[in-house]
Amino acid sequence: EAGVAQSPRYKIIEKRQSVAFWCNPISGHATLYWYQQILGQGPKLLIQFQNNGVVDDSQLPKDRFSAERLKGVDSTLKIQPAKLEDSAVYLCASSLYTGTGVEAFFGQGTRLTVV
């Protein structure tokens, strides 16, 4: 079965520019997550979708970050404008449904460097 697809793999932008990341989850997975992983730290959840509805976006910096999941399948995460501290790997993951024991499958991530 195909895994979680993310693009691009790498992105370098200047501060104050905008950037968008794309994620295609595993087919049939209702739950989609976006995580931010800063170097040397564990992944931090930015936003969690159940189908096309938001379950949790409490740690999403909404003044500059936005995310959508159209038709409950693909998702995009946007940063506008970017700051130096946004340099990180952005991970997308999906799971069959939302539940405490459910395994999440991760994509390879997009490494963002803001200069």
Place this chain on the structure above:
Amino acid sequence: GDSVTQMEGPVTLSEEAFLTINCTYTATGYPSLFWYVQYPGEGLQLLLKATKADDKGSNKGFEATYRKETTSFHLEKGSVQVSDSAVYFCALSSYSSASKIIFGSGTRLSIRP
């Protein structure tokens, strides 16, 4: 809120050594516990999990036991191989945190031949 604390790395061991990576958690209620692994150049993948107290998760020679009394989920392997070199993340998921997966900071493991 819920959180996970794991031992800091890096951890460097010789091949065939015994491995323990400590993990403790804070959570309301009864979370599910996970170990995820990130091999060089690859994405995170689930290594093992346990969903209730005293459960033991195991995979690829690794194992971890859900200890509610000590709020711990330590990862162990009896004889590590060079191919086990990776970053290991302890994580939890609980209803009190809307079932989101909360990760520890990760432990980098390097195995010398």
